[in-house]
Amino acid sequence: MYEMLSEQDRVIWEEELAQFVPQRIFDAHVHLLDRRHLSQVEGAFLDWKDTDWNALQGCARQLFPGRELHCLVLGTPSPGIDVESHNRWIAQQIQLDSQSRMNRLVTPTCKTVEIERDFAEWRFNGLKPYRLFSVTGDPHQCRIADFLTHSQLEFADQHRxxxxxxxxxxxxxxxxxxxxxxEEYTTKRYPNVRWILAHCARSFSYWPIRQAIPILRQMPNLWYDVSAVTDLRPLITLFQEEDIKRIFYGSDLVDSTFFRGKYVTLGRAWCGLNADQSSLRFPHCDGRPILAIYEQLLAMKHASEIVGLSSSDIEDIFWKNAESAFGVKFGQEH
Ligand SMILES: [Zn+2]
Known part of the structure; x- marks a missing residue:
């Protein structure tokens, strides 16, 4: 269902990534979607493709040949999505793999009784709030409690x-x-909630994580996923300055990283760049861009080399940290 890898993608996998990516992968940031749950409202993710569990595994077989893949599946935060049906469908999808988990999509209109009912029925791992659901109507400049209510945070705290x-x-x-x-939530108000700050704490450029890491690393119950970060520098900062045990591999597959391009930085600014949809010219080189997920893995590889991570650190990031954090039981075959 997804387009196949290009010849240049294959070269990058075979020559650069195959020796870096461990045999087992636990991806702490993927999305599944049944497009029937979308609605035609402004800002809805109407260009996203249908991705069920089998499609995700099919995509992974192309991207990471011979690797075993398990996931923390996050609800897809498309405005107007049928939250209840979407969550229930993901819960059914991940029953196909006892070593995968899900974070339930939650918006400020989700009542605690509904979250509690789902938790009792299918015991999700956690919650996936998103800024696009902010009650302020401004997804760009909202605070955490604007899109994740205090009663939802209390529930999360109660159930760790x-x-x-x-x-x-x-x-x-x-x-x-x-x-x-x-600081307030981790140390005082909700000390049992365990946070995963997505996208290197949303540091696509070098700057935010360099500013924040001295403070973030002091906070308890904080982890990171490295999904969609294709710039080398935030990864170097994170690998160098944080406890490796607090870092999870994540990809943001499928729609956010299965395209040729990357998340580019220009000074402290950043944006997604889809090479197939832009008029880039390559007069001085063999101009064949690669998939953004491969850009991310290349950046992770180079950051690991620069920081001097061991192979056991790399296994920790790719799956062992998730194994202990989410209570996943793996066999001894690797
Ligand atoms: Zn995502």
């Missing part, structure tokens, strides 16, 4: 849930309000 948090606000993790909210 994981929360995958894509920080809002222009400076991401370097934003003073985000830092003070995280």
């Amino acid at each position: 849930l994981w929360i995958t948090m894509h920080l809002s606000r222009y400076h991401g993790c370097a934003d003073e309000l985000n830092l003070s909210d995280l």
Whole structure:
């Protein structure tokens, strides 16, 4: 169902990535979607493809030949999505793999009784809130509690849930309000919630994580996923300055990283660049861009080399940290 790899993608896998990516992968940031749950509202993810568990595994077989893949599946935060049907469908999909987990999509309109009912029925791992559901109507400059209510946070605290948090606000993790909210929640108000700050704490450029890491690394119950970060520098900072045990591999597959291009940085600014949809010219080289997920893996590989991570650190990031964090039981075959 997904387009096949290009010849240049294959060269990068075979010559660069095959010796870096471990045999087992636990991806802490993937999305599944049944497009029937989308609705035709402004901002809905109408260009996203249908991705069920089998399609995801089919995609992974192309991308990571011979690897075993398990996932923390996150609800797809498309505005107007049928939250209940979507969550229930994901819960059914991941029953196909006892070593995978899910974070339930949650919006400010989800009542605690509904979350509690789902938790009792299929015991999700945690919650997936998203800034696009902010009650302020401003997804760019909202605070955590604008899109994840205090009663939802109380429920998460009571049940020691994981929360995958894509920080809002222009400076991401370097934003003073985000830092003070995280400080208050992790140390005082919700000490049992376990946070996964998505996209290197939403640091696609070098700057936010360099600013924030001295503060973030002091906070308890904080982890990171490295999904969709294709710039080398935030990965170097994270690998160098944080406890490796607090870092999870994540990909943001399928739609956010299965395209030729990357998330480019220009100074402290960043944006997605899809090479097939832009008019880039390559007059001085063999101009064949590769998939963004391969760009991310290349950046992870180079950051690991620069920081001097051991092969056991790399196994930790790719699956062992998830094994202990999410209570996943693996066999001894690897
Ligand atoms: Zn995502």
